[in-house]
Amino acid sequence: MAINETRQNRLENEKKQQEDILLLRPFTLIGRSVINGVNHLGAATIFLCLAITKIFGRKQLFKTLQQVYYIGARSMTIIMLVSLFTGMVLGLQSYHALVKFGAQGAVGSLVSLSLIMELGPVLTAIMITARAGSAIAAEIGIQRISEQIDALHTMQINPLQYLVSPKITAAFISFPLLTAVFDLVGIIGGYISGVILLGLNAGVYTHSVKAYVEISDITNGFTKAIVFALIVSTVCCYQGYFAHMRTDGRGAKAVGLATTSAVVISCVLILVSDYIVTSLLM
Amino acid sequence: MAIPLIEFKNVTKRFGTKTVLDRVNLQIYEGEVTTIIGLSGSGKSVLLKQMIGLMKPEEGTILFRGKPLSEMKKKEIIASFAQMSYMFQDNALFDSMTVYENVALPLVETTNLGKAEIDRRVLARIEQTELGDAVHKYPSELSGGMQKRVALARALITDPRIVLFDEPTSGQDPVRKNAILTMIAQYQRKFGFTAILVSHEIPDVYFISNRILALYDRQIVFQGTPEELENFDHPFKDEVIYSLEALQKELSGLYSKRQFEILNRVQMKRKEMGEKYCVIIFALEELNEIIAKLGHDAAQEAIHAMGLYVDKHFGSLGGFSTRNRLNEFITMVPYSELADIQVVLQDFIKDFQEKGNNEIWALYRKLVPLGQCVDLSILAGVAQGRPFDEIDSVIESARSQQKEIGRLRCIERRREKR
Numbered sequence A: 001m002a003i004n005e006t007r008q009n010r011l012e013n014e015k016k017q018q019e020d021i022l023l024l025r026p027f028t029l030i031g032r033s034v035i036n037g038v039n040h041l042g043a044a045t046i047f048l049c050l051a052i053t054k055i056f057g058r059k060q061l062f063k064t065l066q067q068v069y070y071i072g073a074r075s076m077t078i079i080m081l082v083s084l085f086t087g088m089v090l091g092l093q094s095y096h097a098l099v100k101f102g103a104q105g106a107v108g109s110l111v112s113l114s115l116i117m118e119l120g121p122v123l124t125a126i127m128i129t130a131r132a133g134s135a136i137a138a139e140i141g142i143q144r145i146s147e148q149i150d151a152l153h154t155m156q157i158n159p160l161q162y163l164v165s166p167k168i169t170a171a172f173i174s175f176p177l178l179t180a181v182f183d184l185v186g187i188i189g190g191y192i193s194g195v196i197l198l199g200l201n202a203g204v205y206t207h208s209v210k211a212y213v214e215i216s217d218i219t220n221g222f223t224k225a226i227v228f229a230l231i232v233s234t235v236c237c238y239q240g241y242f243a244h245m246r247t248d249g250r251g252a253k254a255v256g257l258a259t260t261s262a263v264v265i266s267c268v269l270i271l272v273s274d275y276i277v278t279s280l281l282m
Numbered sequence B: 001m002a003i004p005l006i007e008f009k010n011v012t013k014r015f016g017t018k019t020v021l022d023r024v025n026l027q028i029y030e031g032e033v034t035t036i037i038g039l040s041g042s043g044k045s046v047l048l049k050q051m052i053g054l055m056k057p058e059e060g061t062i063l064f065r066g067k068p069l070s071e072m073k074k075k076e077i078i079a080s081f082a083q084m085s086y087m088f089q090d091n092a093l094f095d096s097m098t099v100y101e102n103v104a105l106p107l108v109e110t111t112n113l114g115k116a117e118i119d120r121r122v123l124a125r126i127e128q129t130e131l132g133d134a135v136h137k138y139p140s141e142l143s144g145g146m147q148k149r150v151a152l153a154r155a156l157i158t159d160p161r162i163v164l165f166d167e168p169t170s171g172q173d174p175v176r177k178n179a180i181l182t183m184i185a186q187y188q189r190k191f192g193f194t195a196i197l198v199s200h201e202i203p204d205v206y207f208i209s210n211r212i213l214a215l216y217d218r219q220i221v222f223q224g225t226p227e228e229l230e231n232f233d234h235p236f237k238d239e240v241i242y243s244l245e246a247l248q249k250e251l252s253g254l255y256s257k258r259q260f261e262i263l264n265r266v267q268m269k270r271k272e273m274g275e276k277y278c279v280i281i282f283a284l285e286e287l288n289e290i291i292a293k294l295g296h297d298a299a300q301e302a303i304h305a306m307g308l309y310v311d312k313h314f315g316s317l318g319g320f321s322t323r324n325r326l327n328e329f330i331t332m333v334p335y336s337e338l339a340d341i342q343v344v345l346q347d348f349i350k351d352f353q354e355k356g357n358n359e360i361w362a363l364y365r366k367l368v369p370l371g372q373c374v375d376l377s378i379l380a381g382v383a384q385g386r387p388f389d390e391i392d393s394v395i396e397s398a399r400s401q402q403k404e405i406g407r408l409r410c411i412e413r414r415r416e417k418r
Helices: A002-053 A060-101 A104-145 A148-154 A159-197 A202-212 A215-241 A251-281 B044-051 B074-082 B099-110 B115-128 B144-156 B174-191 B204-208 B226-230 B235-252 B257-270 B287-294 B296-315 B338-364 B391-400 B413-417
Strands: B006-015 B018-028 B033-037 B059-064 B084-087 B162-166 B194-198 B211-216 B219-224 B277-284 B320-325 B328-334 B376-385 B403-408
Touching (some): A002 A159, A002 A215, A060 A104, A060 A159, A104 A148, A104 A159, A104 A202, A104 A215, A148 A159, A159 A202, B006 B044, B018 B059, B018 B211, B018 B219, B033 B204, B044 B162, B044 B194, B074 B084, B084 B144, B099 B144, B115 B144, B144 B162, B144 B174, B174 B204, B174 B287, B174 B296, B211 B226, B219 B226, B277 B296, B277 B338, B277 B391, B287 B296, B296 B328, B296 B338, B338 B376, B376 B391
Parallel strands (some): B033 B194, B033 B211, B084 B162, B162 B194
Antiparallel strands (some): B006 B018, B006 B059, B277 B328, B277 B376, B320 B328, B376 B403
């Protein structure tokens, strides 16, 4: 009898413990994710700092120029295409909204300020992430899983200096330049839709651009571009560099997952940091 | 006793909860070829990667020239590792770079040499590794053997004092395997570096190794010369060496040295005291010239063909053969008289000169430029022994009587055009 009671008590205790575990599971998962996130943040920060210290190493200029060509020059076409249509849509929408108040003369300022302060840096960063960021993560990831990075170590070549620093420097150079191109072509897109297609006065459009855009708006836009360059280059290089340490996949699968993570994390961080930087600059 | 170049003291390496190396102790000496043997997945590569700092042990000490790495300053560690070079199992070549760029990379990135000097060194190394036609090709356009040679050229381009080879012959056919091992042995002698190999190629690695380290059950269970390994009594021999030797026999048709000795002992026991046997020592004299002019693959083809013809003629008499040195075979024929062996030797050389020569040169014709032909001299020495004679003294006697028994005349490319 006593044995049966003890067994029943033990079973009840186990059941209660399991219920407790089930109740605590969401908190455990959240806690684990937070710890993971903090770990990655710390590791990525150290990774970035180490890479930055190697930016001015010997023989870096040629490698940096190569990356500027790859990240910057080769992204030019897609950036111009996207910015042209973004500017045109912006011109079209703002014209139809402002004409209701008889304020269609402000189309130029609305288009240019939206592009320079917000859309230019954000869309440029997202487009570069999609085009070059994913390629960077995949390239470094493949070099990692095929032991090419280990081979660099054995040849006494610092992999961060050889692979990562030129990409980060190139991102710092390319992002603001491409943002400037985006802004310019976007304003031309707004001109095409507002002036050429909808019949707005050309002088009014250009005057409103010149009159309302201040130099601080442009520097704020470039500040954002530099912050995004830092985020995108670090996240993409970091994801590729540590592809072999992923727990959710190995080999080619790990490279695929690293590339996806690089793009997703970069895009999310671009939008989050955009809000933070905007609120700080306002 | 000399201070070991690299020494492991109670080194333990774990991956999570799995222990790969458990209190490993080993010594590697300067100027030697040391081979680490063991089953796949036994932790040989992990051992090698710890030597060059790609992995760190959880416990224990690694000493470089008697000084623990853990007590060295960062500059000292960098200087120590700078003396080493590593050839990866899967080559780890940069697939977006040409052969030239891959080989030149360590010089371009770590030295201040001018372009002309880099060109000179890289092209010389590329020529030495017989990659002259592949300078501007990408690794994906090369065969597995050529990729290995690119990796070898890259590993040697900085003239390292220590070269670590992680399974340098993996994925190669038997002929190329021996060609790569021969190449390593030749370069080791030429450049005088310390070579540390991880290999499965038993007994072929014995020919080039001064010392063997056996990794078994997460520990180094044997350290010594290949000859000492013959007398080593441990389950490692049953599980690893015997199984690999059986595979070797299947692939080459020749016995390993150890099998050769066992077979010799068995044959002798079967006979009554007083019965005779003959030992023949064959050698290919111009092998080094072949290697220099036509490359390691060509040399290996000659050795391979020679092995097949020796086995064909003497195997039918109950003879069995082994490869003793890079260019030397020992054949033993039980129950035989010297006069009988001389007759078979005549048949062998006639057959080998008529058919074997054509077979070898048919393979070479693509490789041999006009005027680069090399004739091969075949040396042979025969000695007779009795069961109570020491086999080594009979072998020595046969070697002392070696003389040229025939030549394999080079067939120039122009003959093919006729």
